[in-house]
Amino acid sequence: DTAVSQTPKYLVTQMGNDKSIKCEQNLGHDTMYWYKQDSKKFLKIMFSYNNKELIINETVPNRFSPKSPDKAHLNLHINSLELGDSAVYFCASSQPLGLAGDGELFFGEGSRLTVL
Amino acid sequence: AQSVAQPEDQVNVAEGNPLTVKCTYSVSGNPYLFWYVQYPNRGLQFLLKYITGDNLVKGSYGFEAEFNKSQTSFHLKKPSALVSDSALYFCAVRNRNTGGFKTIFGAGTRLFVKA
Numbered sequence: 378d379t380a381v382s383q384t385p386k387y388l389v390t391q392m393g394n395d396k397s398i399k400c401e402q403n404l405g406h407d408t409m410y411w412y413k414q415d416s417k418k419f420l421k422i423m424f425s426y427n428n429k430e431l432i433i434n435e436t437v438p439n440r441f442s443p444k445s446p447d448k449a450h451l452n453l454h455i456n457s458l459e460l461g462d463s464a465v466y467f468c469a470s471s472q473p474l475g476l477a478g479d480g481e482l483f484f485g486e487g488s489r490l491t492v493l
Numbered sequence: 494a495q496s497v498a499q500p501e502d503q504v505n506v507a508e509g510n511p512l513t514v515k516c517t518y519s520v521s522g523n524p525y526l527f528w529y530v531q532y533p534n535r536g537l538q539f540l541l542k543y544i545t546g547d548n549l550v551k552g553s554y555g556f557e558a559e560f561n562k563s564q565t566s567f568h569l570k571k572p573s574a575l576v577s578d579s580a581l582y583f584c585a586v587r588n589r590n591t592g593g594f595k596t597i598f599g600a601g602t603r604l605f606v607k608a
Contacts, residue, residue, distance in 0.1 A: 381536075408594060418581060420537075420598040432594045467536055473594070480525050480587050482596055484536035 380404050383468045383485035390458060391493055397454045398488045400468030408432075409451040410482070411443060412467040420467075426451055427473060455490075463492045495520035497586050499599035506574045507607050514569040514602045516584030525587040526567040527596070528558055530580045537583060543567060554578070574606045 383400040390396055402409065411423040425433035429445040440456045451468060468485040496519045506512045518524060525544055529537040541552025543560045551557045558569045567584060584599040 410596075418531075418601050420583065420601075422595055422597070425594045427594060435595075469537075471596075480596075481527060481539040481542055482529075482537070482585075483539070484529075486536045487534075 381468055381470055381483050381485040383466075383488050385488060386486065387489050387491075389491045389493065392458055392460060394458050395454065395456045396458060396490065397452060398466055398468075398490075399450070399452045400485060401450050402468075402470040402483070403449065404470055404483060406470040406472050406483070407448055408471050408473055409445065409448070410469045410471075411451065411453050412469060412484075414465040414467060414487070416464070423466075424451075424453075458490075458492045460492050463490055465489045495524070495586055495588050495597050497584050497597055497599035499582075499584055499602045501602050502600075503603045503605060505605045505607065508576050509573050512571050512574045512578070512604065512606070514582050514584075514604060516567045516569065516599060518565050518567065518584070518586045520586050520588050522588060525589060526558075526560060527585040527587065528552065528556070528567075528569050529583045529585060529598075531583065531601075532580050540569070540582075574604075576606050576608050579604055579606045 381402045408427045410425050414420050423437045424443045426445045442454045445451045465487045467487050469482040471482045498517045527542045528540040531537045543550050548560045556571050581601045583601050585596050587596045
């Protein structure tokens with residue numbers, strides 16, 4: 378049973394289009410994240426949500442809009458896609474520090490976005 | 494600002510030899526420190542963590558890491574490398590002073606174990 382699942386695994390689209398990536402976790406975690414991994418494998422946090430509330434927005438362009446309908450889901454919608462948005466986007470979840478589990482992240486398998 | 498440095502882009506080691514992947518960090522207060530591994534076309538997997546207590550922590554697949562507060566380092570080690578250990582390794586820090594909602598990753602070190 379997959380702990381953190383994200384769909385789709387691959388997206389190929391044209392510049393200017395809009396796309397969405399969905400993420401669900403069945404671990405009962407309170408906190409969910411979106412990370413971007415570029416072609417050099419650098420991992421950069423984009424957003425952090427805790428109990429559906431946005432906690433961190435790491436200077437991500439407004440074209441990126443996360444939505445958390447409940448604490449088990451965190452979706453990412455991207456408007457007006459640009460070439461530089463091509464990357465692998467990872468969803469992750471964890472418990473907040475101080476609760477059981479002590480904060481390690483559980484990652485999905487990634488969604489590879491290619492903008493042509 | 495917090496940061497994590499992994500000074501080596503790649504580490505090459507022969508199977509059966511010990512391996513070390515280096516990590517240093519810069520963060521105020523007492524951080525949570527982690528190591529993750531990423532296999533090709535996969536998500537990151539948690540290996541081990543340091544929170545408090547014994548400076549030597551043991552994790553999955555025979556890996557261990559040594560926390561050194563004075564050197565602000567958290568090097569990953571394994572006594573005997575396997576070819577299957579070849580992967581991309583990330584050191585990460587989570588700062589409890591800022592509520593811990595932000596995990597910062599190093600640039601990653603590619604480990605190549607030769608048979």
